[in-house]
Amino acid sequence: MTKNEKKPQSDLLYETILSLRDLDECKKFFQDLCTVAELRAMEQRFEVALLLSDGMIYNDILERTGASSATISRVNRSLQYGADGYQTVLPRVKERQRSDGKL
DSSP states (O other): OOTTSOOOHHHHHHHHHHHOOSHHHHHHHHHHHSOHHHHHHHHHHHHHHHHHHTTOOHHHHHHHHOOOHHHHHHHHHHHHHSOSHHHHHHHHHHHHHHHTTOO
């Protein structure tokens, strides 16, 4: 990249996220960046991804999370055919939960 080329704005956002130092900074940043509904939707999709990766069936996930079948299906497609973002982080989250005694 030459010095006259600009980074895409999306890179700036992701680099900013990577610069957050702790959970408190992260929460504050996302509370400013997103609406409450957007945050809840992302939190719900991530919970659905965790449950799907644990082998839970759609009806149980729907009952537990309140997510629609369309949301569950969309998350499942991302798990199966997405960019491997979930596949990258889910093992880390599960390991942290095990070490924290939450699993």
